[in-house]
Amino acid sequence: MVREFAQPAVYTVPDGADLTDMVWSAADEVPEKVTFRRPSGSGWADVTAAQFRSEVIGVAKGLIASGVQPGDRIGLMARTRYEWTLVDYAIWSAGAVTVPIYETSSAEQVQWILGDSGAVGVVVESSGHQSLVESVRSDLPDLRRIWQIDADAVGLLTADGASVDDAQIEERRAALGPADTATIIYTSGTTGRPKGCVLTHKNLLFEVGNAIPSLPSMFREGASTLLFLPLAHAFARLIQLGAVYSRVTLGHAPDIKNLMGDLQEFRPTFVLAVPRVFEKVYNGAKQKAHAEGKGAIFDRADRVAVAYSESLDSGGPGLLLKAQHALFDKLVYGKLRGALGGACTHAISGGAPLGARLAHFFRGIGLWVSEGYGLTETSPATAANVDNAVKLGTVGRPLPGMTVRIADDGEVLIAGDHVFAEYWHNPEATAVALKDGFFHTGDLGALDDDGFLTITGRKKELIVTAAGKNVAPAVLEDRIRAHALVSQAMVVGDGKPFIGCVVTIDPDAFGPWKAKHDKPADATVGDLANDPDLRSEIQAAVDDANQAVSRAEAVKVFRILPRDFTEETGELTPSLKLKRAVVEKEYADEIAAIYT
Incomplete structure (x- = not known):
C-alpha cells in the first residue's frame, strides 16, 4: 500500500488575485455570455456576464453605503x-467576508454563528428568518443591519448605494489579496458547537483553478448545472x-419539492448531489x-447496466452485452x-x-457519477475521480497541487494551498487539526498503488467491542442503507460483546411496501x-x-x-x-434492548 500520493499543481494563484476577478x-x-438562468414568471430568464457584474456592483455599493x-x-x-x-460576490466586492448560515438553522445556532463571527450585518431570505434573527438580536452586540431578500434586499441595497462612486468598489477589490479571508464556514459537526472554518481567497482560487x-x-x-444542495x-x-x-x-433550485419539474425545464448537463439523492x-x-x-424488466436492466459499466474497466462490452x-x-x-x-450526462x-455498485449502475445507464472527497477545511475537494483517472468504489486520486498521506494509524492527512487557515477564534482546535504541515482529517483511509483513495470510516467512530475488535461502522451502514426500504442505519457495539444496529x-418506500404486502394502510x-x-x-439488508x-464485525x-x-429532530446535520451521540442518547433504551 502507498503511504503518500501527490500531483503537481496546474494552477498557481497570482499575487493580488481575489474571487471577484472571475466576475x-x-x-x-x-x-453577452449567459452566466445564470433564474426563475421568472414564464420559465427561466437569462442573466449575462455583464448584467451579473452590474448587479454585484449595485449590491456591493449598498453594503459600503451602510457602513x-x-x-x-x-x-x-x-x-x-x-x-x-x-450577495456572496457583492460581499467580496465590498472587501467583506461571507458567513453562510443554513436556512434550517435554529435560533441558538444562528445566535452562535453571528455572535462568534462578530457579524455586523446579515442577509436573510424570509420574514421567518428575520424573526429568528430578531429573537436573538439582544445577544448580538455587533449586528447592525438585517436585510431580507423577500422584502427586496437587492433593490434596497442597490438604491442605498446609488451615491457611492464605482471607484470605491475598485479600491476595495484592489486592496483584496489571496491571503485575505473570503468566508468563515461553520462546520455543522456531529458533536459540540460548530467551528468557524476560515477560508481565504487563495484557498478557494487554488481549489477551483x-x-x-x-x-x-x-x-x-x-x-x-442546476444547483439544489444548500449553498451554505x-x-x-x-x-x-x-x-x-x-x-x-x-x-x-430553492425548493426540493419542485426539483423534478425544475430539472425538466432547465435541462442541466451535469448535477451535484449527495449519495442519498442517487439512492x-x-x-x-x-x-x-x-x-x-415491470419489476423483472427493471431488475434485468439493472444487472445489464452494472455489467456494462464494469466491462468498461476491462476491455469493453461484448456484442451480446x-x-x-x-x-x-x-x-x-x-x-x-x-x-x-x-x-x-454527468x-x-x-x-x-x-x-x-450504485456508481456502476448510473454509469451503465449513461450518467457518469464522479465521486470525490474533501472537507470544509480543504475548500472542500481534495480527491476525485476525474475524466482521465477513474476507479469506481474509490474517491479518486488527490487533485493537482494536493497531497494525501496515510498516517500509521490509518488517518488521512492532507496538505496543499487549499487547506484552511485556522478555526476562527479557536487556536486550540486549530493546533489539533493542523500539525507538521498537514491537516489531520479524522477520517480513516487507504491509498492503492495507483494513488486512488478509499475512505473506510471516521477515527472517532471506530467501535471497539468487548473482545477488543476494531470495527469501522461506515462499511456496514453504507451497505444496509442501500436497501430500498432503509433510510438510515447506525451500527453500535462499543464495549459490547457483539455488533448491533x-x-x-x-x-417514501414504506407506503408502497405495505400495499404490496397487504399490511393495514394506517x-x-x-x-x-x-x-x-x-x-x-x-x-x-443486514x-x-x-x-x-x-x-467478528x-x-x-x-x-x-x-x-x-431528520435534521429537524436533531439526529442529522444539515449535510445529512x-x-x-444524539441517536445514542435518544434511543438508549432501544440500543440497550439489543444486548438484553
Whole structure:
C-alpha cells in the first residue's frame, strides 16, 4: 500500500488575485455570455456576464453605503437561489467576508454563528428568518443591519448605494489579496458547537483553478448545472465558484419539492448531489417498476447496466452485452435520464460514500457519477475521480497541487494551498487539526498503488467491542442503507460483546411496501417494527452488509426504530451526516434492548 500520493499543481494563484476577478473578467471578455438562468414568471430568464457584474456592483455599493468595512463579516441565510450567489460576490466586492448560515438553522445556532463571527450585518431570505434573527438580536452586540431578500434586499441595497462612486468598489477589490479571508464556514459537526472554518481567497482560487481543469467533460463550453444542495455547504459553494470561473451556466433550485419539474425545464448537463439523492432515484425507479408489474424488466436492466459499466474497466462490452444494453436504453435507461431533464450526462457525488455498485449502475445507464472527497477545511475537494483517472468504489486520486498521506494509524492527512487557515477564534482546535504541515482529517483511509483513495470510516467512530475488535461502522451502514426500504442505519457495539444496529425505514418506500404486502394502510413503522415480513426485508439488508466484513464485525442483532432521523429532530446535520451521540442518547433504551 502507498503511504503518500501527490500531483503537481496546474494552477498557481497570482499575487493580488481575489474571487471577484472571475466576475470582472467574464464581463469584460464575454459580456453577452449567459452566466445564470433564474426563475421568472414564464420559465427561466437569462442573466449575462455583464448584467451579473452590474448587479454585484449595485449590491456591493449598498453594503459600503451602510457602513460595511473591509474585513467585516456579513451573515447570509437563505435557500439556494440566485440572490445567494449575487450577495456572496457583492460581499467580496465590498472587501467583506461571507458567513453562510443554513436556512434550517435554529435560533441558538444562528445566535452562535453571528455572535462568534462578530457579524455586523446579515442577509436573510424570509420574514421567518428575520424573526429568528430578531429573537436573538439582544445577544448580538455587533449586528447592525438585517436585510431580507423577500422584502427586496437587492433593490434596497442597490438604491442605498446609488451615491457611492464605482471607484470605491475598485479600491476595495484592489486592496483584496489571496491571503485575505473570503468566508468563515461553520462546520455543522456531529458533536459540540460548530467551528468557524476560515477560508481565504487563495484557498478557494487554488481549489477551483486545480480542480476544474480535471473535469473538462463537465465544465465545458455549453455546459450548465442546476444547483439544489444548500449553498451554505462548502461542496455546493465550490460548484458555484467553478461555474462562474469556467463560465458554465448556473441555475438555482430553492425548493426540493419542485426539483423534478425544475430539472425538466432547465435541462442541466451535469448535477451535484449527495449519495442519498442517487439512492432515492434508484430505489424510487425500482419500486415504481415493481408496482407497475415491470419489476423483472427493471431488475434485468439493472444487472445489464452494472455489467456494462464494469466491462468498461476491462476491455469493453461484448456484442451480446452491447445489444442488451441498447435494448434497455430504449426501455429503461432513457426514461431515467429523462427524469433529470434529458441532457444530463454527468454528476458529482460527495459528502458520504456512494458505493461501487450504485456508481456502476448510473454509469451503465449513461450518467457518469464522479465521486470525490474533501472537507470544509480543504475548500472542500481534495480527491476525485476525474475524466482521465477513474476507479469506481474509490474517491479518486488527490487533485493537482494536493497531497494525501496515510498516517500509521490509518488517518488521512492532507496538505496543499487549499487547506484552511485556522478555526476562527479557536487556536486550540486549530493546533489539533493542523500539525507538521498537514491537516489531520479524522477520517480513516487507504491509498492503492495507483494513488486512488478509499475512505473506510471516521477515527472517532471506530467501535471497539468487548473482545477488543476494531470495527469501522461506515462499511456496514453504507451497505444496509442501500436497501430500498432503509433510510438510515447506525451500527453500535462499543464495549459490547457483539455488533448491533438500529435501522429507520424510508417513509417514501414504506407506503408502497405495505400495499404490496397487504399490511393495514394506517399502520405505522412502530406498529410493524416486529412484523416478520418487515424484519425479513431488513434482515436481507443486514445479511448483504455482513458479507463485506469478518464474522467478528458482522451485525448480529438489529432493531427497527419507530421514526426516521431528520435534521429537524436533531439526529442529522444539515449535510445529512449522522449525529451518533444524539441517536445514542435518544434511543438508549432501544440500543440497550439489543444486548438484553
